[in-house]
Amino acid sequence: MVDAGWSGLETMVGIPGLVGAAPVQNAGAYGSEVADVLTALTVLDRRTRAVPVWAT
Incomplete structure (x- = not known):
């Protein structure tokens, strides 16, 4: 992660x-x-099977 610049x-x-x-x-x-x-975040709604991305 450090090599990728993710700190x-x-x-x-x-x-x-x-x-x-x-x-x-x-x-x-x-x-x-x-x-x-x-x-x-990429999330899974187990009820609807939707896979939305929640961005800040």
């Missing part, structure tokens, strides 16, 4: 959990949180 989440390396829960709970550690770096 900002390295402080959260020790937080247990699943990727899907991180944006919902706005996981954070040591002064940074998911909301600081998140720009969009």
Whole structure:
């Protein structure tokens, strides 16, 4: 991720959990949180089977 220039989440390396829960709970550690770096989510509506992209 660092080689790709994606930084900002390295402080959260020790937080247990699943990727899907991180944006919902706005996981954070040591002064940074998911909301600081998140720009969009691709989600699945299990009821309608729609796959929208939620962008900020």
